[in-house]
Amino acid sequence: MFEGKSVSTCLLVVEKARTGLELHEVLAPDNIATCYEKDRYGGEMIRFESSATKALEEKAIPLGALFDIYFAARSPEIKKHPLVSREPKPGLVPILTGRNLHAGYIDYTTCYSQLWMPKEAAPSLRWFYKMPHLVVAHTKGGKVVAAVDRECYPWREDIHLIPKVEGVDIDEVAAYLNSEEVQAYMRALYRDITPHITITQLRQLPLRVGWLLSLDSLHLIKVRVIAQDLGAPPLLHQGDVVGVNIINRQSDVKLKNAPVEAFMRKLEAR
Numbered sequence: 302m303f304e305g306k307s308v309s310t311c312l313l314v315v316e317k318a319r320t321g322l323e324l325h326e327v328l329a330p331d332n333i334a335t336c337y338e339k340d341r342y343g344g345e346m347i348r349f350e351s352s353a354t355k356a357l358e359e360k361a362i363p364l365g366a367l368f369d370i371y372f373a374a375r376s377p378e379i380k381k382h383p384l385v386s387r388e389p390k391p392g393l394v395p396i397l398t399g400r401n402l403h404a405g406y407i408d409y410t411t412c413y414s415q416l417w418m419p420k421e422a423a424p425s426l427r428w429f430y431k432m433p434h435l436v437v438a439h440t441k442g443g444k445v446v447a448a449v450d451r452e453c454y455p456w457r458e459d460i461h462l463i464p465k466v467e468g469v470d471i472d473e474v475a476a477y478l479n480s481e482e483v484q485a486y487m488r489a490l491y492r493d494i495t496p497h498i499t500i501t502q503l504r505q506l507p508l509r510v511g512w513l514l515s516l517d518s519l520h521l522i523k524v525r526v527i528a529q530d531l532g533a534p535p536l537l538h539q540g541d542v543v544g545v546n547i548i549n550r551q552s553d554v555k556l557k558n559a560p561v562e563a564f565m566r567k568l569e570a571r
Contacts (some may be wrong), residue, residue, distance in 0.1 A: 309492075324349065326492075345379065346501065348490045357486050358507040365504025367463040367469065368435070374426040379457055382426065385418045392418035396455045399438035404479040407436070407448050414457050423455035430455055435462035435471050437478065440498035443488040445506075447478035460500060474508070 322342035322396070328333050336349050337413040348354075364370070379385055386393055387471060395401070395412035402408075423430035431453055437460040450472050451458075477483060483506065491502060491556065 322347070346505070349492055351489060353488055354490050357482070359508035363504055363507050364462075364506040364508055367466075367508060368464055370500050370504060371427065371429060371461045371463065373456040373458050373461055377458060379414075379416060379426065379455075382418065382422075384422045384425070385416055386418060389417050392419055394420045394454055396457050397450075398457050399459045402446060402448050402459065404434055404446050405448055405455075405475060407450055407452075409454060414425070418455055420452075420454065423453060426455055429461055431461050432463075433471070434464075435475055435478075436460070437462065437503065440503075440518045443484070443491050444496060444505075445478050445483055445487055445498065447475040449475050451468055460503065477508070478506075530569070 310485065312329040320341055324336040324337040324338075324347060326336055328334055385396070387410070395409070396414045396416040396418060397409070398413045400408075401411060415446055433451045433453065435451060436450050436456065437445060437447045440460070462471075462474075487498060487506070489504075492499065495502070523547060
């Protein structure tokens with residue numbers, strides 16, 4: 302039935318009146334390994350956690366704390382756009398797809414989409430096409446391929462990352478996402494749970510903070526991470542942050558001019 306196909310199967314066993322979670326992997330018909338067990342399960346993402354994946358997450362912040370992550374314009378809306386052409390014409394550029402993206406570089410010449418439009422009209426599809434930014438594609442099987450689009454072309458589908466603060470070295474982030482360290486992490490953590498890496502999974506990918514940001518930006522991001530964790534309102538701005546203890550992952554934060562007293566009480570109790 303599945304000749305020539307790669308098929309993965311997940312069995313979900315729900316037991317009445319029991320709590321917690323057990324994750325098992327069938328290595329062979331007579332060899333079932335227990336990956337981990339939890340006494341309580343609150344609906345969080347199920348992952349094949351290990352000492353290696355936890356080590357990478359130490360002293361790191363999730364990608365989603367540093368970047369807003371968007372999906373590109375989809376085929377139906379692109380084809381309906383009045384400035385999109387189905388044939389090349391002077392003044393038009395290719396609408397790029399994942400096939401144009403490679404680890405560390407983008408092919409701006411080949412038009413795999415067979416769709417073209419004026420480059421200056423790209424932001425009418427998605428506002429973030431107007432600025433240099435990270436693009437991620439080829440996420441099948443836990444793989445991550447990233448490059449920086451400095452030419453600000455229009456795109457069809459794929460995932461686009463926009464920094465939340467100034468001072469982020471997006472070239473460094475692209476190189477890190479393409480590294481074997483990240484590829485091994487994503488493959489180990491998610492296996493065949495999903496056919497492609499999802500935006501939710503990508504948001505949780507750990508970034509080592511030391512070489513990504515200036516100190517002020519790093520302070521701001523860490524406070525945002527803590528605020529999200531504690532359910533604080535998004536009321537923090539660059540000038541609000543005086544100091545954060547990053548290295549020891551502690552919540553040593555001082556704020557000024559920020560109406561977040563309830564958040565601060567939570568923070569002090571943490």
